[in-house]
Amino acid sequence: MHAFLRAFTDPFYFRQSLPDVWSGFLINVHMMVVAEALVLVLALLIAIVRGLPGRGAKPLRGLAIVYTDFFRGTPLTIVAYMCILGLPSAVGFLKNTSSTELGIIALTVVYTAYVTEVYRAGIESVHGSQRMAARSLGLSYFQALRYVVLPQAIRRVIPPLLNDFIGLQKDTAIIGAIGVTEAAAQGNNFAGDFYNYTGFFVAAVFFVYLTIPLARFTDHIIRERELRERAAGV
Amino acid sequence: MSTNGNGSFVSVEKLTKRFGDLEVLRHVDLDVPEHNVVCLIGASGSGKSTLLRCLNLLEKVDEGTIHVDGQSLTDGKVDVNALRRKIGIVFQAYNLFPHMTVLQNVTLAPRKALGTSRHQAEAHARLLLQRIGLEDKAHEFPDRLSGGQQQRVAIVRALAMGPKLMLLDEITSALDPQLVAEVLNLVRELAESGMTMILATHEMQFAREVADMVCFLDGGVICEQGPPEQIFTDPREPRTREFLARILEAGRM
Numbered sequence: 001m002h003a004f005l006r007a008f009t010d011p012f013y014f015r016q017s018l019p020d021v022w023s024g025f026l027i028n029v030h031m032m033v034v035a036e037a038l039v040l041v042l043a044l045l046i047a048i049v050r051g052l053p054g055r056g057a058k059p060l061r062g063l064a065i066v067y068t069d070f071f072r073g074t075p076l077t078i079v080a081y082m083c084i085l086g087l088p089s090a091v092g093f094l095k096n097t098s099s100t101e102l103g104i105i106a107l108t109v110v111y112t113a114y115v116t117e118v119y120r121a122g123i124e125s126v127h128g129s130q131r132m133a134a135r136s137l138g139l140s141y142f143q144a145l146r147y148v149v150l151p152q153a154i155r156r157v158i159p160p161l162l163n164d165f166i167g168l169q170k171d172t173a174i175i176g177a178i179g180v181t182e183a184a185a186q187g188n189n190f191a192g193d194f195y196n197y198t199g200f201f202v203a204a205v206f207f208v209y210l211t212i213p214l215a216r217f218t219d220h221i222i223r224e225r226e227l228r229e230r231a232a233g234v
Numbered sequence: 235m236s237t238n239g240n241g242s243f244v245s246v247e248k249l250t251k252r253f254g255d256l257e258v259l260r261h262v263d264l265d266v267p268e269h270n271v272v273c274l275i276g277a278s279g280s281g282k283s284t285l286l287r288c289l290n291l292l293e294k295v296d297e298g299t300i301h302v303d304g305q306s307l308t309d310g311k312v313d314v315n316a317l318r319r320k321i322g323i324v325f326q327a328y329n330l331f332p333h334m335t336v337l338q339n340v341t342l343a344p345r346k347a348l349g350t351s352r353h354q355a356e357a358h359a360r361l362l363l364q365r366i367g368l369e370d371k372a373h374e375f376p377d378r379l380s381g382g383q384q385q386r387v388a389i390v391r392a393l394a395m396g397p398k399l400m401l402l403d404e405i406t407s408a409l410d411p412q413l414v415a416e417v418l419n420l421v422r423e424l425a426e427s428g429m430t431m432i433l434a435t436h437e438m439q440f441a442r443e444v445a446d447m448v449c450f451l452d453g454g455v456i457c458e459q460g461p462p463e464q465i466f467t468d469p470r471e472p473r474t475r476e477f478l479a480r481i482l483e484a485g486r487m
Contacts, residue, residue, distance in 0.1 A: 137319075
């Protein structure tokens with residue numbers, strides 16, 4: 001046990017590795033923030049496309065299904081390899097894109113597939129009578145979606161959405177295994193230099209510190225909104 | 235105001251609606267003159283709700299024609315959204331938007347579908363809410379309101395669009411008995427103000443009082459129609475008599 005603690009949580013190495021791991025962690029934060037913003041928007045678009053009514057929209061719906069099936073089923077590691085190693089040579093204008101940016105593409109592509117399903121579940125959980133009531137008032141399909149269905153759907157899926165985002169935050173470390181010196185990669189470098197794994201522990205602490213406030217923040221949003229809806233006008 | 239050939243505001247001819255193999259409406263004919271109130275009565279599953287939903291195209295019509303205010307709904311050229319702005323419908327389950335306040339519920343469609351300014355829409359909504367005595371609930375969310383209050387807000391939400399026709403689909407069926415009166419009073423006021431209305435209802439006493447015409451539906455056909463006095467005191471069809479006798483037994487009259 002003692003040896004284990006020394007190997008992973010040695011106070012001396014903790015201080016030693018801190019600056020490097022921290023600078024790596026900033027790359028994790030960068031990847032995570034950009035990818036999450038992109039995922040939020042893209043997944044919503046694909047979820048909407050997947051729900052489009054009518055025969056004319058069938059090819060679009062089909063594309064959305066193929067996309068989610070494919071990228072939900074493919075391990076992130078493989079997508080990341082394809083993006084970081086493959087994209088620069090395959091796609092001309094990505095030739096000089098940094099590995100960090102390519103890693104963001106990989107994270108976005110994979111997590112968009114997950115989050116599309118989360119949105120879709122939310123949209124389907126809104127009872128059809130809500131959409132019908134909106135349409136009966138003369139609102140168009142997209143107005144009913146925008147003002148009646150989506151606001152209810154999105155607030156219902158905030159917790160599972162957060163769950164996927166915590167997953168995404170952690171998976172930024174996978175990008176580190178493919179040449180981006182983020183926090184976990186810095187920990188690994190440190191381990192190679194000093195035969196001590198405390199750098200990994202430091203990185204882990206950073207990751208945990210990042211997810212806890214996010215979880216509490218979501219709890220706060222949910223509670224706040226409930227209070228407002230119950231207490232309004234009392 | 236424009237009407238079609240026979241002077242009716244609403245004119246339904248040979249309307250047929252199927253769900254799969256099941257014919258829920260069969261060759262239904264119905265004419266409603268402007269400012270008239272028509273009550274649809276009949277057992278659950280007789281096609282009352284489906285008929286109302288066909289009238290603002292919430293259900294696709296399989297056969298037959300519908301004209302409202304001189305406009306054909308069934309020739310495939312109708313602008314569904316524009317049509318629905320003229321026809322208000324209120325549902326049994328209120329279907330208020332739970333994430334919006336009462337005021338937002340009432341102003342959403344005028345603002346987004348008609349392009350009314352927020353200021354104007356809210357002023358109009360407050361006036362309507364005042365009329366039903368709920369102006370102090372403007373900033374409440376629907377789940378803070380009683381069923382009767384919610385249903386009155388739902389009626390006002392439909393009225394805010396300035397409809398020429400109101401369709402009411404068993405709007406008191408989900409209410410506690412002591413809350414029914416406040417909703418029916420509002421409907422009565424609407425009828426007195428000259429609103430053209432078609433309502434599906436189980437409130438026979440009320441139908442008798444407000445209706446210009448009562449239609450008894452059975453198995454997807456209008457089995458008998460006539461003035462309320464005749465339908466309720468001297469029904470000609472055996473099936474109408476049978477239905478009314480059962481209602482009487484249940485103490486609902």
